Amino acid sequence: xxxxxxxxxxxxxxxxxxxxxxKKRFNRNPDFVSIAPGRVNxxxxxxxxxxxxxxxxxxxxxTFIAGGKSDEAxxxxxxxxxxxxxxxxxxxxxxxxxxxxxxxxxxxxxxxxLSRGIKLPGMEILIDSTIPSGxxxxxSASLEVATAGILEAVSxxxxxxxxxxxxxxxxxxxxxxxxxxxxxxxxxxxxxxGCMLLLDCCDESVEHVEFNHDQLxxxxxxxHVRHELSQGEYxxxxxxCESVSKTxxxxxxxxxxxxxxEQSRGxxxxxxxxxxxxxxxxNERTLNFVQYMKNSDWLQAGEMLxxxxxxxxxxFQVSCVELDGLVEFARELGPEGxxxxxRMTGAGFGxxxxxxxxREKASNVVSKIVxxxxxxxxxxxxxxxxxxxxxxxxxxxxxxxxxG
Ligand code: GLA
Numbered sequence: 001x002x003x004x005x006x007x008x009x010x011x012x013x014x015x016x017x018x019x020x021x022x023k024k025r026f027n028r029n030p031d032f033v034s035i036a037p038g039r040v041n042x043x044x045x046x047x048x049x050x051x052x053x054x055x056x057x058x059x060x061x062x063t064f065i066a067g068g069k070s071d072e073a074x075x076x077x078x079x080x081x082x083x084x085x086x087x088x089x090x091x092x093x094x095x096x097x098x099x100x101x102x103x104x105x106x107x108x109x110x111x112x113x114l115s116r117g118i119k120l121p122g123m124e125i126l127i128d129s130t131i132p133s134g135x136x137x138x139x140s141a142s143l144e145v146a147t148a149g150i151l152e153a154v155s156x157x158x159x160x161x162x163x164x165x166x167x168x169x170x171x172x173x174x175x176x177x178x179x180x181x182x183x184x185x186x187x188x189x190x191x192x193x194g195c196m197l198l199l200d201c202c203d204e205s206v207e208h209v210e211f212n213h214d215q216l217x218x219x220x221x222x223x224h225v226r227h228e229l230s231q232g233e234y235x236x237x238x239x240x241c242e243s244v245s246k247t248x249x250x251x252x253x254x255x256x257x258x259x260x261x262e263q264s265r266g267x268x269x270x271x272x273x274x275x276x277x278x279x280x281x282x283n284e285r286t287l288n289f290v291q292y293m294k295n296s297d298w299l300q301a302g303e304m305l306x307x308x309x310x311x312x313x314x315x316f317q318v319s320c321v322e323l324d325g326l327v328e329f330a331r332e333l334g335p336e337g338x339x340x341x342x343r344m345t346g347a348g349f350g351x352x353x354x355x356x357x358x359r360e361k362a363s364n365v366v367s368k369i370v371x372x373x374x375x376x377x378x379x380x381x382x383x384x385x386x387x388x389x390x391x392x393x394x395x396x397x398x399x400x401x402x403x404g
Contacts, residue, residue, distance in 0.1 A: 302341025
């Protein structure tokens, strides 16, 4: 027996583990392993659903799914190691969401295949993950894209390039009830190792921009806070942006400029004005950040991150005290301590902050911020923060398990 796993993408941890867990559960070898990373968004917060410009990066935490065809037609058997739960899907009937949340990401993707007329064979799949859930690292998009990968591999049907992230986004909308943009599913699908992914959500064009790995590192600090309001508030932000576009007669806020916005002040209530201001300025900041990174002007790039955080906190109003606290602890360390900039990432109201750090000092930066925050947080009965230095990794891929 030999396992043909390419490691050209630098992904190995978890492969062997998911295979042996599959064997143990289903008493056979899997045919394929599908892998998808988590992601953080460096800058471009809450602009993807406004056809804006975002800069995500895939990080070295992954969903692993081992799977293979089974003898039982029309039955998909799914087991999750993290949830320690199994469920089955009848592939001969329309699939609907259930009350068991985590299963809906898988069900939604299966529904996407079936509703496109794709015939899926009976199969068994086992899911494992190293992405902390609820941390703002997009564990859900990663699960969706890894599921799409295993369904493609086992059925032999390959979706057209951009169809896969779109199908996964649709699963999130219809089965998880989150009206997300396209950023997460795109970055998880198409990221390149060592690169940031500059995505224009208007025409879905992508530029891979090198992350200067020799000098820089990205620290991810998880607040372990998850506010109940996050999902409802996300939908409210999206609606608010859409209603501003409608009021101003635009297709999306991407078409809005600062001078147009100033002239429309009288037509908008205060909150709507601030939201629109965030979107206009955030698109500019993303492009500026990329330029500063290309010019190796790390301090100016870091300044864009601080400004983005301040705008998400004050104008778009999606931060929370824990994220603000973590950003402040990072700022206090400053360039002497190896910190170049910091901001919240993901939808907000909890989850993680990212810190752009000097590579040599990055591990210290993580321990110092976590230590400082936890010392104060402990007295306020907040969850303890934790962090790691993330490596920019490749997007989703599937490997075939050859038995010979
Ligand atoms: C979540 C959504 C994304 C994006 C971010 C905010 O992660 O899934 O589509 O809107 O929030 O930038």
